[in-house]
Amino acid sequence: MSRHAKNSSSSGRLFTRRRLIKSAGAAAAAASVGAVALSRAQAAQEAVPADAIIIGAGYAGATVARELAERGLKPVVLEARDRVGGRVWTNTWAGEEIEIGGSWLGPQQELAHAELSRYNIGTFQDVAAERVVMPGNNGLVTVSPADAAATVDPLWESFYEGSAQYFERPHEPLYRSDLLADVDPLSLQDRLDQLSLSPTELEILNGETSIYSGGPSTIGSLTGMAQWIQLAGGTYQDYLTTMSLRPEGGMIAILNAMLDEAQANVRLNTAVTGITEQNGKVTVTCSGGGQFTAPVVVVAVPVNTWKSITFNPGLPTAHARASSEGIGVPHATKVWLQIKGNVPATQGMAREGTPLPMLIPQQQTAEGRLMIGFAGPSLNVNDASAVQDAVRTYLPNATLVRYRAMEWAKQQYTKGGWGLRRPNQLLSLFPAIEEPHGRIVFAGADIARGWHGAFIEGAIESGLRAAGQAAELA
Ligand SMILES: Cc1cc2nc3c(=O)[nH]c(=O)nc-3n(C[C@H](O)[C@H](O)[C@H](O)COP(=O)(O)OP(=O)(O)OC[C@H]3O[C@@H](n4cnc5c(N)ncnc54)[C@H](O)[C@@H]3O)c2cc1C
Structure with missing residues (x-):
């Protein structure tokens, strides 16, 4: 991952040959009128030029970077976190590769599969459930997957x-x-x-x-x-296949390949706080005071974080509405669990309001069975005994070896989980939400037309659309 990162203080790397010449001329002009050396703070305010600025190095931003590079443009990607991937985060835990955010692809997600082919990345089938624990007439019952489906x-x-x-x-x-x-x-x-x-x-x-x-x-x-x-x-069984495939090398593999192909200049730890369009160019201000300018900016951050950026001119109606209502869901807590011993691959589902309404089996390891739980707001994931009790609603004798919880909605640079449109948002936001605001273009799974919100397929789709718009404005 760090391969893509360029030292955020080495702004010289950004200059194209043309712009180097231009800025060298500007520096000479400043010297000729007797300008004194800029202080560090002033230097930080100097707007560093780029062909395009992409804000956010998640799947949408990486798609835009690759597509613009393919058109011969040299964008700079500004990423607030110290890693790329955003709501995709492939990591290691309990000695195993795990996904802290998005995990699965479906066979029908054509854009993701085109990327897999492009980068020669294989997929494998995830663990299938051997049994299902689900609501029955007198509490939870254990049934076969076929009976559950029926x-x-x-x-x-x-x-x-x-x-x-x-x-x-x-x-x-x-x-x-x-x-x-x-x-x-x-x-x-x-x-x-x-x-x-x-x-x-x-x-x-x-x-x-x-x-x-x-x-x-x-x-x-x-x-x-x-x-x-x-x-x-069209059917629920079809839908379940969207949680069946995992890419070799993790969900981050395609994104890393995109950034590699783009030879993308990614500035990590660079949070954007302001975007101003004036006189045919856009200036982006970062939290440390650094500035970048370009003919076009692509905003590829979660919709729920738009409110932490000052847009000048202000957002148009549909974008302002999306920002105030939110699209990322307000609670999205994914918990990795390791349950001691040999444990059957158990899928669990329980009613709204229970601490762990969804349980998905993962691989058996020497120490125990890995599982993914999606927690409801009533589970305090900081309380290990509460987490174990929640697992015991499905597996009464379970002993939790360890667990790792990620509360996505509490993250500063997400402010929500996966996206799911709110009532009325389809008709009130589309198609206006896909339109550029002057020289500011918007991308992200949250505003995808197709697989919106909970799928990297949607992030790629919106990135392709945004790259076309940005290329016209660059
Ligand atoms: C728990 C969970 C499970 C999921 N499961 C699946 C799944 O199984 N399959 C699937 O396909 N999808 C899944 N998804 C959805 C998928 O992960 C997202 O739809 C997709 O990754 C979003 O990509 P994006 O580029 O639109 O946004 P993000 O991935 O959120 O990327 C936006 C980037 O912008 C950065 N950023 C934010 N603010 C700023 C700022 N001010 N300045 C600079 N940078 C900023 C962020 O740090 C981030 O890197 C899941 C999501 C979650 C949270």
Whole structure:
């Protein structure tokens, strides 16, 4: 990863030959009028030029960097964190490679697969569940995956009924906007309320709708999740395949390959605080006072963090609305668990409000079974005994060897988890949210037209769109 990082103090690396000549001329002119040497603080304020500035080195920003480099442009990428990847973070824990953020790809995600082919990166199938613990009429019951599917699939089918019509072309979500007016205002909870579900059936569905919503099921929109289902192929089983494949080398592998190909100039630890467009150029100010200028800027940071950047001129209506409402969900806590001994590959699902509504089996190691839990707001992940108790709701005799929790929504440079559009956002934000604001272009999975929010596929899609717009403005 550090291969891509350039020392943030060595700004000379940024200069193209043309710009070096220009700035050398400017320096000579300053000397000729008797200018004294700039103080360190003044030097930091000097705007360093680039062909384009990309803010954020997640999948969207990396896609833009690769695409602009392919067009012969030399962008600079400003990344607030000390690593690239953003909501993708491949790491090592318990001696194993783990994903702290995004983990899986689906076979139908064509853009990600085109990148895998481009960089000759293979995939492998993730661990399949051997059994499922899920809501029954008298508490949780343990069943085979086939029996679970026989119960769960028809419920989701009724939940998503009609979505094949209102998302007739799921990659063009507004294609049947005439049908969307009635459904886009609905939250996931509204949809659950429309169905005549028994208490057990409700518990089977609302654990998942609450996890995707990042809190109560009132947060996420029906059209957000329904679009994912239609993009996946139309059934819940199709959707489950989006959590089946893992890239060799981790989820970060494609992104690193993109930045390598772009020979990207990535400045780590460089948080942007302000963006000002004036006289046909854009100036970006960073938290340390450093400035960069370019004919175009691509904002590829999570929508929930837009409010920590001062835009001048201010954001247009759709962007301001997205920023104030948020798209990244307000609670997204992924917990890696290692459970002692030989433990069957157990999938767990439980009702909204429980500490750990979703449990996904991972590999068996010598010390125990790894599992991923998606926690609800009621789990205090700083309390090891609470985490163990939460696991015991599924596996009563489980002993937790260790765990590692990541609370994505609390991170300064995310301020939310994966994205899921809120009710009404599809019709109120699109297509305006995809448009540049003068010389400022926007990218990111949160605002993808297709696989929005919870998929790197959407980040790549929006990066491709933004790169085309930025190239025209550069
Ligand atoms: C827990 C979790 C599980 C997920 N599971 C999956 C999955 O299984 N499969 C899948 O495909 N997707 C998954 N996702 C979603 C996927 O990770 C994201 O959709 C995708 O990575 C977002 O990419 P992005 O480039 O739009 O944004 P980000 O990855 O968030 O990148 C934005 C970058 O901008 C930087 N930044 C923020 N503010 C500033 C600033 N002011 N100045 C400079 N830089 C800044 C950030 O540090 C970050 O690096 C998951 C996400 C989470 C959180």
